[in-house]
Amino acid sequence: MKILLVGASGLLGGALSATLAQRGHQVLRASRRHTGHHVDISDCATITALYERTGAVDAVICAAGSTPYKPLHQLTHDDYLTGFHNKALGQIDLVRLGLRSVAPRGSFTLTTGILAREPIVTSAAASAANGAVEAFVRAAALETAPVRVNAVSPTVITEALDRYADFFPGFEPVPLQKVVQAYIRSVEGAETGRVFALG
Template identity: 40%
Template sequence: MKKVIVIGGAGTIGKVVTARLKEDHEVIVAGRNSGDIRVDIADSQSIEAMFREAGQVDAVVNVSGEAKWDHFDNLSEEDYYIGIRSKMMGQVNLVRIGKEYLKPGGSITLTTGILADDPVLLTTSAAMVNGAIHSFVRAVVLDRPDIRVNAVSAGLVADAFEKYKPYFPGHDPVPMEKVANGYVKCVDGQITGQVVRVMA
């Protein structure tokens, strides 16, 4: 049994991932507004405090992070920084800080999404930060082969399909069990430096 911290464990994907991981592991849920521990991944001091409270862990799973959706002509420089601070640097900092709290052979799993490969309208900023994380996980393991770092990139998940389907014409919903399997593969498998794409 591993000690796993799931950041964003109360969200649409996070609650499914948390339930699945709890079948085999001790899970600590961290979130901005709920969970066992509070954390804001856009704030590196908050990340440090979370890890100090959680202590040494076998795995870190992040299913949090935000980015601004809007037409390119409407996006200000500050709008881009929402995604840069949260979904991009927030996840980079989870690895940068979290590596010190990982037990030997530990893993960190980040979250991106289909927009990195198949963007839709209004997603210039979100697609940009997702793509940056894909490059990051492939590169960081070259410098730190002692830890496993991966990202899960899912299509439009079933539990959010009705809300977002107007933005994703022609996309098939990805079953939640299949999405959870992507995270299990990263936590319990031996892969590293991979983007695990989970599609319908």
């Protein structure tokens, strides 16, 4: 398959890129910097330009998206907007603007996270954005058939504990390769409207 992978230079994106290539897929790697294809998912014009460059693809994976982390009483209107633009609307726009570029029975696989269902202190903006993406996936799948739409929702990844261990005390981490397998299931399988929760 010809697969567009957004966030390809990150921890998750790097592992996905390697595994997809090992499985014989052609991977088009995209992010804001350091990949063959430029895109900023918070900027619709760059998403449109990306699809114009890639042409038709069989699958789109998004492993990008960030949100602010602050105590609830410090989160501003702009913080929520920033989180929503970068994690929720960015991924929604990847689907919205990419529907005509994805092959019949092709797929979009978005990325959310455990904070949609198991919040932590400081995660209100992140939890809201992740929850929005999961609700979108379930609703969009009703109307995109035969194109499929899923999300992968991991807990903290073992290989990211150096960055996030302090935020997730007592949370059992999930190995990166187990997370990668959920994307393989979404891309190579037949399911749609699913949120694959890990942890």
